[in-house]
Amino acid sequence: MADPISTLSLVANVMQVVAFTGDFIRLCRTTFEDGTPEPGAASNAAHFAALVSTLRDNTSNFDPILADGEGLNETLQARSRLKSLASDLARDTKELQGVLQKVTTTSSSGSSSRLKTVLAYKFRHKGRIASLQQRIDGTRNVMNSEFLSRICSSTQAAHARSEERYTGLRDDIRQFIDRWSEGKRTISELVSAEANATRAHVTSEAEQTRGRIDLLETRLVTRSSHHQIEQTRKQILSTLWFHEMNERENKIDEASYDTVDWAFSEEPLANGVKCQFVQWLKSDQSIFWISGKPGSGKSTLMKFLVRDRRTTKYLETWKTPVQICRFFFFELETTRALEEAFRA
Incomplete structure (x- = not known):
């Protein structure tokens, strides 16, 4: 009802x-x-x-x-x-x-x-x-x-x-x-x-x-964009990479500490001149020249400097994060050597 x-x-x-x-x-x-x-x-x-x-x-x-x-x-x-x-x-x-x-x-x-x-x-x-x-x-x-x-x-x-x-x-x-x-x-x-x-x-x-x-x-x-960027980066690097890329650096002997540590010293050198390398690391100036005769140990010194923790420490006073890129050139005797230098 x-x-x-x-x-x-x-x-x-x-x-x-x-x-x-x-x-x-x-x-x-x-x-x-x-x-x-x-x-x-x-x-x-x-x-x-x-x-x-x-x-x-x-x-x-x-x-x-x-x-x-x-x-x-x-x-x-x-x-x-x-x-x-x-x-x-x-x-x-x-x-x-x-x-x-x-x-x-x-x-x-x-x-x-x-x-x-x-x-x-x-x-x-x-x-x-x-x-x-x-x-x-x-x-x-x-x-x-x-x-x-x-x-x-x-x-x-x-x-x-x-x-x-x-x-x-x-x-x-x-x-x-x-x-x-x-x-x-x-x-x-x-x-x-x-x-x-x-x-x-x-x-x-x-x-x-x-x-x-x-x-x-x-x-x-x-995530897809990051993945694509990473894939592109890897492709570029794989194209530029060649087998002997690090051969020159690997052949350089490790330096004796007492022969290269002077670069970080704040005391005047034997000639009375103070090394400006540390001051340069702390500044934003672009170039620091290191020169010497053939066989004088320039490459040995550079291998020490790029690997020493103090280099990164001083650079971090004005720039973070620090990324150091390095390449040790071969003697440019052939066209192939010049090409590999550019690729590196």
């Missing part, structure tokens, strides 16, 4: 489904157009499925026969019409749910499947979705018409609020009955608060998911 609470609960459910369906289709638009899954699609689909399931249960359990004290034939006709509308809506939304599930499921299976999804939507599903949406919009228009005023009066809704069953209803149903008792009759008035809350939740969740996806995409792009 259709008492006011059962009637208004079904009306609320119908309006919730109608309101959310339009939002859900709009949220899935990206998936339809390019096959890319929309952030929050899974939770939106779950919420939509729950609404449709509840609608089917409430519709099958709804009996339009009037309760005691309700004698208007007009009310009976309105409630019978309500059950018919709810049944049609349950059928249409169930079919829509199946179509949307096909689109959102296959779109996450890879690039080829996403392409198939886009083509299938444009050539198979697009017209069907539009037709179902049009029928659901028709239900909205009927629900917004004067027919609602014949289903249940504000007085009956106010009386329902005093019943024991009222306290056990869900918050959204109680709010719906409260608004009905206040004389509100349109979908925007009756479910706007819940619809806005749902929309805000869905939008927030989608934005958070999109933010996580954007962050992940940025990290992947950055």
Whole structure:
């Protein structure tokens, strides 16, 4: 028997489904157009499925026969019409749910499947979705018409609020009955608060998911860029590298410490001149000349200086991090030797 609470609960459910369906289709638009899954699609689909399931249960359990004290034939006709509308809506939304599930499921299976999804939507599903949406919009228009005023009066809704069953209803149903008792009759008035809350939740969740996806995409792009740079660097180095590159340096004997440590000394040398090497390391001047006769030990001294920790220590006073590049040239006797010198 259709008492006011059962009637208004079904009306609320119908309006919730109608309101959310339009939002859900709009949220899935990206998936339809390019096959890319929309952030929050899974939770939106779950919420939509729950609404449709509840609608089917409430519709099958709804009996339009009037309760005691309700004698208007007009009310009976309105409630019978309500059950018919709810049944049609349950059928249409169930079919829509199946179509949307096909689109959102296959779109996450890879690039080829996403392409198939886009083509299938444009050539198979697009017209069907539009037709179902049009029928659901028709239900909205009927629900917004004067027919609602014949289903249940504000007085009956106010009386329902005093019943024991009222306290056990869900918050959204109680709010719906409260608004009905206040004389509100349109979908925007009756479910706007819940619809806005749902929309805000869905939008927030989608934005958070999109933010996580954007962050992940940025990290992947950055990682990919770093990987490409590293690969390019290795390719260049492998092209320039030749087997004898370090042969000249390896052939230079290690220096005797007491014959080369003078370069770091702050005391005047034997000729009375103080070595300026340490001061040069601490400055930003570009060139420090070391000259001498052939065989005097210039290469031996250089091998010692580039490897000594003090060289890096003094350079770090004005430049960090320090990277020392070195190459010991061969005697340029042939064209090949000159080429290898440039490559090194």
